[in-house]
Amino acid sequence: MKDVFSKILPMVFLSASIIGCAGGPDEKRGQRSIDPVKWEGIWEGVIRAGGQELRIVFKINRTKTGSWEATMDSPDQGVKDIPVKNIKVEGMSIRIDIPAIGARYKGELNESELMIKGIWQQAGGDYPVDLQPVKEVTVIERPQDPHPPYPYISRDIRFKNEEDGITLAGTLTIPEFVGRHPAVVLVSGSGAQNRNEEIMNHRPFLVLADHLTRNGITVFRYDDRGAGESEGDTKTATSADLAGDAWAAVKFLMSQPEVDDSAVGLVGHSEGGLIAAMLAAEHRQIAFLVLLASPGLPGYELLLKQSAAILKASGASESRITQVQEVNRRIYDIILGEPDNEIAAEELRSFMKSIGMKKEQADAQISQLLSPWYRFFLSYDPIPTFKRVKCPVLALNGSLDVQVPADINLKAIEDALSLGGNERITIQRLPGLNHLFQHAESGLVEEYARIEETFAPEVMEIIVRWIKESVAGRS
Template identity: 30%
Template sequence: MPTDLTEVSFTGETVTLAGSLTVPQGPGTPVGGVVMIGGSGPADRDNGGYFPPIRDRLVRAGLAVLSYDKRGVGDSKGDWQESTLDDLADDASAALDFLRAQPRVRADAVGLLGHSEGGWVALRAGAGRADLAWLVTSSCPGTTPAEQERHALAESLRDAVGRPETDAALALYDRLVEAGRRDADHAEARTLLGDTGTPPGSADLWEAATDARFWEFLKRKQDHDPLADAVRLRCPHLAVFGGADPLVPVAKSARAFVAAACRPGRPARATLTVEVVPGADHRLRTDHGVRPAPAYLDLLAGWITGRTPPHPDETP
């Protein structure tokens, strides 16, 4: 399908962000739109190569797609390590408003798609918004970042070292988390680590203990509760997981999102769909991480287009 690809910039509350807007070409009514939000760390508009095949599939489905460099990455201003999840959610909200304002895009048919940490950002940005058509979280934990990181560390250690070493590493992780909750400085974190070294597949807290700015960023986000935002959604929510994701407690996350959807007073429009792609990893890839699972790409396109309301000018 022919497309128009445009380099764009837009301004949030505090920073100017840069990204790429892809819109299907051709006649017809305005199209629905997708804002893609990258994961943790210095995620660019392609999210380290993860977004392009998803973008291509969604555009083929007739959707406009906007993705952007996280603040301080690529051509975006600011500094993600100086931010909070609220700051990143403000950026996502600005991207949503920018896409809704485009002349070829239907303002009533635009949603958010956040991957991993980007799912937490999407939930915070979308909570309570009545103008959000739908929301997708991809490999987004239904737990706090601290709990998710502990799960990932335990999984990485399970087959790499013995039980005593695993228990010792998890106990040290717990002490680092508690130090973060006490707002301990970076020097204390380094002292806690001492000469322990870095365990296989170590959690972000080990890296943070050697990087003062990253330590401060993780302290700010470690106890973020995504369910408080999920409860406030006023639109359909798709939560997709890879069945072989080693980083996310998939079963627990799915149960948590279901519990949030069952809270009294939730708007009738705020439905929840949970999908687990068997054998897929954290990036919903199969074949040893070579390519996105076809079931995942088709699932996204079908679910989103199925929840895009018909244009008022379209006749049944």
């Protein structure tokens, strides 16, 4: 569920792969000009806001015609090539517009210190960000990241979602021992995630796939549509559309000669758990589900619980929490009550103005709130879907998860499965773990990057043991 909460600064980046360009330098008379070569290259800095730190990287080039072109990366979120639409150079100053995320960077080149000192502007806020020239983007490795040579087979794969006509890319890892193995498709959380579900230099799906494959389970993980090497447009996709991608991955996996097609399941993290349940409810070929921090509540209710849990963990007073909840309810009611985006946008803009929100911040929020994904998620009730799931289910959640609070969501999942007659249910609330299944202190998003652990080893062991027990005797 990380990208529901990532709408809050500074984690609002969207992936893209377009290079934007603008006209050449427009120097004002009297301003000091500098050698254009000094602007070119890779510039890296850090946004600090709300207790969080996120690196940004601009790759700036000057074309043969004298114009400028650039792309932007958010390495800590695993997002590359965010489109830059406009670059304006005036003497020692530079302005870079990033409309895909409603942001702008303005800075002054300090030649003596070899840096650009500037301001990051987004959603009505200004954040000091100094950029340093680097030869290449800094890569931060985590202790659990596996490295080749691997004791298993790893293949990069392309497969097709025939219904939507898009080609997706992923990695298949297969145990080396001879035979047909149980297998899983990993389904990521919300937002355009790459096959490793990369966030803040953590690669949870890389670590989990490595552990499962070393323990005899074939794993297929893939780039979400519009991310990594996969085609498609995330701007118009809903959870239901993404379920089509996951089903295409399942069919591909079942067709592999090394896979026991009677023992293929889904491991879904956060929104990926909802998608896994959608597929299991429709396709009896799916042998089992592993739900990692999966929502069990309707979207409207979940988002209210999420914001309350985050505020409480952040030390907010009860009166502040109540105030925020009232604002969120009003916003959600407008969205659900008005299907026409233009009318809804006007109502939202009017309400946000009444509570003192700046126009720039309101416009940035509205474009996200009225997206097809957000509308679908807000109105979606997973309970009827869970009632139709008949295969074995393992549902895990950390006690410190503030994005999908454990107790209420695990109970909703268990109750819905039981009401549907499913008796093969294992529910575990895991003490001291956050939404990413890291050992944490508060569970807040700002901790994710500071924690060196990517995925608690004992949780991966629980998953391995449960899968093997669930598929025993099926072959």
